[in-house]
Amino acid sequence: DQNLAAGRPPFHPCNGDSRFSVAVIATLCAGRSSRLRRCRHVVARASRGNVGTDGDRTVIRIDGQWRDVSAWAEKHPGGAWLLRACHGRDMTPLFHAIHWREGSLSKDILSKLPLVQPPNNVDPYAFQVAAGAPAPLAPTGPARHSSAFGQDVAALLAEEFPTPESAKADALHWFLIGISLLLTGCCWAGWMQGNLLAALVLPFVHWFLTGLTFHEAGHGNLSSNPAVNNAMQFTSLPIVYNPWVFWSSHIFSHHQYTNNEDYDVDVHLWSPVRLCEATPVTGPAAPFLGTEGLDQFLLKSALSTLNTCVLAPGRILLDRQTSTRIDSVPAGVNKPELALSLLPSLLVILWPVLTFHSDPLRMVFLALWPWLVSGAIWTTVTQVSHIQSECQFPPQDKLNEGEACWWKRQAETTLEYSQDSVFWTYLTAGLNMQGLHHVTAGQVCFCHFPRIYPKYAAVCAKHGVEIRSKENLWSAMEGLFTFVDRINPKSETSLVLN
Secondary structure, three states: OOOOOOOOOOOOOOOOOHHHHHHHHHHHHHHOOOOOOOOOOEOOOOOOOOOOOEOOEOEEEEOOEEEEOHHHHOOOOOOHHHHHHOOOOEOHHHHHHHOOOOOOHHHHHHHHOOEOOOOOOOOOOOOOEOOOOOOOOOOOOOOOOOOHHHHHHHHHHHHHOOOHHHHOOOHHHHHHHHHHHHHHHHHHHHHHOOOHHHHHHHHHHHHHHHHHHHHHHHOOOOOOOHHHHHHHHHHHOOOOOOHHHHHHHHHHHHOOOOOOOOOOHHHHOOOOOOOOOOOOOOOOOOOEOOEOHHHHHHHHHHOHHHHHHHHHHHHHHOOOOOOOOOOOOOOOOOHHHHHHHHHHHHHHHHHHHHHOOOOHHHHHHHHHHHHHHHHHHHHHHHHOOOOOHHHOOOOHHHOOOOOOOHHHHHHHOOEEEOOOOHHHHHHOOOOOEHHHHHHOOOOOOHHHHHHHHHHHHHHHHHOOOOOEEEOOHHHHHHHHHHHHHHHOOOOHHHHHHO
16 A cells, blocks of 8 residues: 555665665666865765674664664565665655645654664764764754644645655656667667767667656666666666766755755865855865866866766776765665666777777777766756855854745755756756755656646745745756855965966
């Protein structure tokens, strides 16, 4: 029964036996410092063999209390794997945000689960505390997860989507998935044969497929069938994102604490480049390949998907962490699974070298073009809606009771553009309406966004929630670049050259 207390949560890359994940990835493979963030206290957590459960227990913190959810895991409609992946984490914001459909039923079930002591060797905010550094403070603020705005959002969703299935992808969405799967397969076949035209359009076509599938599947919004969601999220391989890395950074961190300098991994992805005004200023960013500030941001953006698909999983497998990167995977993902998911991306790097070494120009183009373009697209579409001067997360000590509403923070730490355009909605995977995506906790497939957005905007207006918006993607990009350039100090050398 999909309407049981825990509902069908939006975030489950593998709703079921992890062996299914191995089969899915194998199928794809056949075809495909303690000052980490200028942040004061958090560093990367390395994956250790089978990361996650504390013996046979699965323990999660909600509302400041640790609960043993082991006995409930197998009954959980979202899948036992989902709860096990959250072992040792504080999931308070998302627990309250995603269970709007069940009312008090999910809270009643939670209250009957046994209270336990905190598990060993875990940090509730997903990342280890650096040696000698103070532990991160728990996010504070009154009544963060209950408000009139949040209740009206839940009422809107209940009216528009009377069943969980009605919020999933519609027929047009699935038709576009079929077309994009066919085109993507053709482009990869041409790329493997050295066809330059196929290679040229490949990253654009693959991004469109990824936008239709990966993000929605990772949030559980593509299908009512967990197995379909699980399989479709791996369409992001081999050149956009490794789902295991995505899950920890995107779900545990970004969707719970959007633009919060202390807890949102995303504001440190280009470290030491500052993407958040709250990040301490310690001088110009250390040069990277001769670049700093905005130039370094642009260069790292072009290499971002190479990092998420290859470098980050590689660091986790080798237990190598850096002072400028946060790497982690969900509990329950073992190293063989992670290594298997890395193989398609390694093939993209090695295939041109092994096959076209006698034609150096073709070899270099085939090897680099997919990564550079997919990185640029991914950065533009995903980051333009958060890295803006008007979307900065306010310091906790400056929040009043009204501003502490979790849903309001989600709306006001995001930027939207071209909200009335179905074309841009599909081209950006619905992230042109990022505020709606965050406020609904990722529970609604973006194919429904254009229809419900006017009602969502009316709810925001009713409660005085300001929608941050720009006219189009180009003005949003201008805002992003201007903001990054402004908040990153320049070295004397750079100032002289400019």
